[in-house]
Amino acid sequence: NGLMQTIKGAVAAYATIQSLTAAISLSDQMVSTTARLDMMNDGLQTTEDLQNMIFLSAERARGSYQATADAVSKLGLMAGDAFSSSEEIIAFMEQINKQFTIAGTDATGIEAAMLQLTQAMGSGVLRGEEFNSILDQAPNIVQNISRYIEENESVLAGVASAMKMDVEDLAGNVQGNMKDIASEGILSAELIKNAMFYTAEETNEKFENMPMTFSQIWTSFQNNARKAFQPVLERINEIANSEAFQKFADGAIESLSVVAGITLEIFDFLEGAAGMVADNWSWLSPIIYGVAGALAVYYGAQLAANTINTISKGIHTVMAVAQMLHAAAIWATTGATWAEVTAQNGLNAAMSACPIMRIIVLIIAMIALFYAAVAAINH
Secondary structure (H helix, E strand, O other): OHHHHHHHHHHHHHHHHHHHHHHHHHHHHHHHHHHHHHHHOOOOOOHHHHHHHHHHHHHHOOOOHHHHHHHHHHHHHHOHHHOOOHHHHHHHHHHHHHHHHHHOOOHHHHHHHHHHHHHHHHHOEOOHHHHHHHHHHOHHHHHHHHHHHHOOHHHHHHHHHHHOOOHHHHOOOOHHHHHHHHHOOOOEHHHHHHHHHHOHHHHHHHHHOOOOOHHHHHHHHHHHHHHHOHHHHHHHHHHHOOHHHHHHHHHHHHHHHHHHHHHHHHHHHHHHHHHHHHHOHHHHHHHHHHHHHHHHHHHHHHHHHHHHHHHHHHHHHHHHHHHHHOOOOOHHHHHHHHHHHHHHHHHHHHHHOOHHHHHHHHHHHHHHHHHHHHHHHHO
């Protein structure tokens, strides 16, 4: 039971620390995202309005608000020229989230593909590892891009020209040439954006036919919880940036430096003490051994006396019980027995304080001092 209580306490403490750490981490993440949104905002709405737009978009697409906000902020900062407004960036990300849902991509896959996509859009071209990641996690995105190229003559002609192919040879086989098209750096951020909006109507229709999963319900719960607790998370960050907390942090750092200095001094002292003992061990050892021997004799005598005393008390306790059973017949004997007990206790005490024991201890101590003196002279 004691062990279980200890384990429960440890688990509770760990859970508390983990919860606090997670809250601080989430606060830092949200504040950083808000700062990036503020920088990429085109000014047609406030940052708070922009956050509300992202939240509603994430809810419509059954995606994570935090992941969507991160992607929108990064696209706005790295690929802002490919979009006409902040609102268009949000609409683009909504289509991407819906594509992930249709493809059945899990949370880990969405995170990986989203990272690759934002990097590609930021660099202006989708190719190589970024293309392969999206192809693995959401192949329908690649299919929609190929469909957009296939069904727009001007775009098809431009891609064929860049590939140094005849339009007739490329037409009808864009999907099969997508890896080569990507490797040539033809899939620009502008082309990807246009492809997502070109297939938006069909994407929305497919998305509406997808059933809601428990995972998506949980994601929606997290979105609403983060939205509700956003003022609290922002307040946590304000505390971290307050003058009072900065003073506390500076004081803590200074205290750590002092503690570190004291610790080094202690280690230096211990090292010096150990060296001194090692250098003088030849004449210190007899004293230590002598004291240890004297203590061993003394505590041995005490143990013997206590053992005799315990046995004596046991014997007399048995006798007392027997005498109580026959109290009517041997009342006088009982009084004599108690007198004997008293006498025995006195004898035990006398044995414990016996001067012979003290003499033995004194002799051992004198021998130890004698050897110490000889060792000191020899040293």
